[in-house]
Amino acid sequence: MEIARYNIRNDVFDTYLSVKFELMKHLKNRRLFIVGALAIIIPLIFYVKVPDTAGVFAVNVLTFLNLLIVISAAMFAGDAICGEFEKKTNLLSFPTPQRRSSIFAGKYVAALLATFLVVLLYYVVMTLQIAQLYGWGAIPTELGKSFLTALLFSAAAVSVVFFFSAVLKRSISSTIVGFLFLMVILRVVQQILTRVNQEPWFIVTYSADLITNVLGVSSSLGFGRGEGEPALTAFTPHLGVGIAVMVAYAIVGFAAGMALALRREQ
Amino acid sequence: MEYAIRTENLVKRYSKGFTALDGVSLQIRKGEVVGYVGPNGAGKTTTIKILTGLLKPSSGHAYVNGVDVTVNPREALRTIGALIEVPGVYDYLTPHEMLTYFGKVYRMSGGEIDHRIKETLELVRLSDWEHKKIGTFSTGMERRLIIAKAILHKPDNLILDEPVLGLDPKGIRDVRELIRQFRNEGMTVFLSSHLLGEVAEVCNTVVFLNKGKVVSSDSMDRIGSTMERKVVDVKFLKPLSREEIEKLRAIELVKSVDVNDNAARLLYDGQPVSSVQILRRLVSLNFDVVSYNVETAGLEDYYVSVMGEGKGGN
Numbered sequence: 316m317e318i319a320r321y322n323i324r325n326d327v328f329d330t331y332l333s334v335k336f337e338l339m340k341h342l343k344n345r346r347l348f349i350v351g352a353l354a355i356i357i358p359l360i361f362y363v364k365v366p367d368t369a370g371v372f373a374v375n376v377l378t379f380l381n382l383l384i385v386i387s388a389a390m391f392a393g394d395a396i397c398g399e400f401e402k403k404t405n406l407l408s409f410p411t412p413q414r415r416s417s418i419f420a421g422k423y424v425a426a427l428l429a430t431f432l433v434v435l436l437y438y439v440v441m442t443l444q445i446a447q448l449y450g451w452g453a454i455p456t457e458l459g460k461s462f463l464t465a466l467l468f469s470a471a472a473v474s475v476v477f478f479f480s481a482v483l484k485r486s487i488s489s490t491i492v493g494f495l496f497l498m499v500i501l502r503v504v505q506q507i508l509t510r511v512n513q514e515p516w517f518i519v520t521y522s523a524d525l526i527t528n529v530l531g532v533s534s535s536l537g538f539g540r541g542e543g544e545p546a547l548t549a550f551t552p553h554l555g556v557g558i559a560v561m562v563a564y565a566i567v568g569f570a571a572g573m574a575l576a577l578r579r580e581q
Numbered sequence: 582m583e584y585a586i587r588t589e590n591l592v593k594r595y596s597k598g599f600t601a602l603d604g605v606s607l608q609i610r611k612g613e614v615v616g617y618v619g620p621n622g623a624g625k626t627t628t629i630k631i632l633t634g635l636l637k638p639s640s641g642h643a644y645v646n647g648v649d650v651t652v653n654p655r656e657a658l659r660t661i662g663a664l665i666e667v668p669g670v671y672d673y674l675t676p677h678e679m680l681t682y683f684g685k686v687y688r689m690s691g692g693e694i695d696h697r698i699k700e701t702l703e704l705v706r707l708s709d710w711e712h713k714k715i716g717t718f719s720t721g722m723e724r725r726l727i728i729a730k731a732i733l734h735k736p737d738n739l740i741l742d743e744p745v746l747g748l749d750p751k752g753i754r755d756v757r758e759l760i761r762q763f764r765n766e767g768m769t770v771f772l773s774s775h776l777l778g779e780v781a782e783v784c785n786t787v788v789f790l791n792k793g794k795v796v797s798s799d800s801m802d803r804i805g806s807t808m809e810r811k812v813v814d815v816k817f818l819k820p821l822s823r824e825e826i827e828k829l830r831a832i833e834l835v836k837s838v839d840v841n842d843n844a845a846r847l848l849y850d851g852q853p854v855s856s857v858q859i860l861r862r863l864v865s866l867n868f869d870v871v872s873y874n875v876e877t878a879g880l881e882d883y884y885v886s887v888m889g890e891g892k893g894g895n
Contacts, residue, residue, distance in 0.1 A: 344673045406668035
C-alpha cells in the first residue's frame, strides 16, 4: 500500500513536471502569444458596429469564440503525442523513471490550460469592452454560465485533437485534421441533420452553441440565412444534454487518445 | 553475482512474424565496457530499446542492477543513462532549461541540478553554450548535449546506441574520448555500434549479434590472441643483402622469410616465447632492427570469421 501511494505521488509529480515543460514549449515557440493575441484582437473588431444592448454585443463577440477554441485546441494539442514520436524526442524523455502516461497526461493538461487561458483572456477583454461601452451594470448575468460552457467545449475540443494526435503520425496532419473535424466535418453533419429535421444533439459543435444561447439573446450579425430562406438551425441545444455531450467528448477523446498513445511502439 | 546489465532469453517478435531478437542472453559485469556489434538489422537497437523500457519483450527478461525493466521500469531506469539512435532535441530550449527538466525527473535538488549541469556541460565542452538555444547547435554539439543529459544524474550504467552516427571525425574523436573517461571512472558502458574501430578502441569485451542471436562473446584480449597471425614484421635500418637474407632463413624458429627492401615478414609458430627468441637471435646476429611487430588480425577479421562473409542481418 505504501509503494502504491509512493508511485501515485511520483506520477502526480511527473505529470506536473510534464505540464510545466509543455507550457514552456508553448511559450517558447510563441504559440501561446499568437493565440493569446487573437483572443485580444478578435473582440476589438466588434467596435466597428456597436449594437444597442450589452447582451447582443456579447453574443456577437462570442460567435467567434468557437473558432478560437478550435484553433487553440489544434495548436496546443496537435503535436501532443505524435510530435514526440515524429521529432524523436521520445528517445530522450521515455528512457527515464517516469511513466509515459504521466508525460502524455501532462501534455493534455498543458493544452487544456493554454486553451482555458485563451478563453479567459477573451472573456476578460469582452467584459472590459462591455463595461466601457455600456457600463459595469450592463454586464449580462448569464456571462458566467457562458464562460463555464466555453471551458467545457474547450476540454472537448482539446480531447478530440489529442485523440487525432494519438492516431496520426505527423503533427501537421493531426493539427489540420483536428481543426477540419471540429470546424467543417461536424458542422456539415450538424447541418445535414438539421435539414432533415433531426436534432444533432450528439454533435459537440451543436452543444457549443450553448456558449451564446445561454445569454438568451440573438446575434445582430445576421449570418446564417438570407432573407426568405428557412432557418438552418431549427433546434436549440438543451443545457443538460449539451453539457453531457461535451463532457462525454472530453472524457472519451482523452481516454481513447491515451490508450492509443500507450500502445504505440517506437 | 549481480550483473550491471543482464538479459535472459530475450525474444522480440513483431506482429508480421518478424523476429528481431531470438533468445538473447547477456551478462555485463559492473565497470565493464562492452561493445555490442552486429550488422544493420541484427537486433542491437531492439535489445537497447528493451533495456531502456522503450519496447516490451515478447518473452524473456531484462535486468538492470538486478531490477527487471518490464516489472519495475521506474527503479531500473533510475540507474541508466541512455543515448538511443539519433534522438530529437528540444530546439526551442537552452541546454540549461532542458537539463533542469530532466534533473527534476530524476528528483535531483535545485542546487544539485545546477552543479551537475555545470559539471556535465564542461565535460562535453558545452559550457559556453549553457544559455544558448539548442536550435543553433551543430549535430556534434547536439550529440554531446544528449550525452550530458544521459550522465546528468550520475548513472551506474550508460547505454549508447551508435553514439557517433552522423558525426564528423572530430565529433567521433570527442565522443570516443568521453567514453574512455566514463570507463576510467568505473561506469558500466554498453555500446552498440557497427563501427569496429570504435569498439576496438574503447571496449574490453565484445558481443557479436547476428539475426537476433548472440553468435560470439569474448574479451578484446582473448579475441586479439586468437587472431594472431603467426607472422612477425621486422624493419631494418637498411635494405638486406643476400647474405643477410640467408642468415634470416637460417634462424631455426623461422619457417619462411619474405623480404621486401628493408622489411621482412617472418613466419613462425606463433608462440610468444618463439617471438622473443627470434628477436634475441636477430640482435645477436647484429641486425639493425628498427621495429619488430607481431602481426595480429583486426577486429574486422574476427567479425568476418564469426559472422561469415555474407551480409548478415535480418
